[in-house]
Amino acid sequence: MEYGERHKKTFSRSQAKLKAEAFCAYQERAQQELRDKLYEWGLHADEVEEIISELIVDNFLNEERFAIAYVSGKFRMKGWGKIKIKQGLKHKNVSEKIIKTALSHITQEEYQEKLTETIKKKIKTDGEPKNIAQKSKLIRFLQSKGFESDLIFNKTTDILKKY
Structure with a gap:
């Protein structure tokens, strides 16, 4: 066991609720993030679920x-x-x-603009792809960023035609 694991501080239910409120007020949190944090603070399942319910009601957690x-x-x-x-x-x-x-809060127009911007930025840093290997490298990069393959192929084809 490492030093940090042996000497983890545990909190009472009321202390944990106050810390959880501060944790959620600092930035938006997912319920699972908070659940993990409460368990880390030494609370039991029933206490964790009660605190989460209270924070949802008090609008700290949404x-x-x-x-x-x-x-x-x-x-x-x-x-x-x-x-x-x-x-x-x-x-x-x-x-x-x-x-x-x-x-749904991302508009299709915004999404297309972001993809275009990302492609152009990558072409600017790596240079225009001149062969299949360079094009596939660009496509893999865009896929790793989480863009859909059909959009990538259409947009890269359009942009590379202009170069």
Whole structure:
């Protein structure tokens, strides 16, 4: 056992609730993130679920609000596509319905612009792809960012025609 694991501080229910409120007030959180944190603080399952319920009622915790903030941040700041964002939300145990609602906050126009911007930025740094290997490298990069394959092929074809 490592030093940090042996000397983890545990909190009473009331202390944990106050810390959880501060944790949620600092930034939007998924219920699973908070659940994991409460378990880390030494609480038991029934206490964890009670605190989560209370924080939802007090509007400290809102899964839809979290998902919308997550989508917005990952799309606008990190330049992620919908596939990668969806995977991230699923990893945080957000429901499919909420994921769909949150992703609908990205307009098709915005999405196309972001993909175009990402392609142009990559071409500017790597140079225009001149052969199949370079084109496939560009496509793999865009797929790793979470953009859909059909959009990637259409957009790269359009952009590369102009070069």
